């Protein structure tokens with residue numbers, strides 16, 4: 001699958017990215033699985049006026065043979081950019097659904113690092129289920145010094161939680177490849193109300 005700009009690719013991102021040259025991407029924003037334990041349905045078309053709903057995506061991760069293999073591969077690959085984080089996270093989490101998820105993400109985040117230009121940036125959208133573990137993987141893959149911001153995306157309404165505080169935010173981890181990263185400053189005019197305060 002040849003790399004083309006302004007294009008939409010369909011498939012497993014690991015396999016798609018493998019076909020691309022290294023250092024060809026300016027910016028990555030990823031909204032990957034969160035390990036949210038939720039099922040997401042998608043509504044397509046309207047046959048006979050009734051929307052057809054299919055199970056589009058199951059965000060539940062379990063420890064299985066594939067996860068064990070991924071973990072072993074990453075632990076054996078001492079030069080893999082995510083190696084140290086997976087060794088540490090395996091010690092903390094053991095054989096678990098969370099580690100199954102994190103090894104899956106580690107393989108893809110390392111590939112993304114290779115595909116980003118030296119001036120590139122990456123925004124990883126996740127939530128508090130795994131953001132703290134993902135930050136360790138990102139620190140390892142991109143380096144601690146490449147971390148720029150943890151952005152909080154606050155919703156108006158929280159998810160229900162009968163016995164605890166409602167989760168009201170997603171997290172976006174912003175990392176760059178190198179110090180020479182491209183940054184386009186975003187500005188907008190002050191509102192009249194804001195200007196009025198200083199008259």
Ligand SMILES: C[S@@+](CC[C@H](N)C(=O)[O-])C[C@H]1O[C@@H](n2cnc3c(N)ncnc32)[C@H](O)[C@@H]1O
Nearest residue numbers: 011012013014031032033034040056057058108
């Ligand atoms: C949190 S959802 C993102 C939803 C999307 N942003 C939207 O608004 O519809 C995560 C998505 O990643 C997809 N996904 C999971 N693993 C993938 C992979 N290896 N390659 C490409 N997409 C993947 C899932 O099918 C799911 O649609």
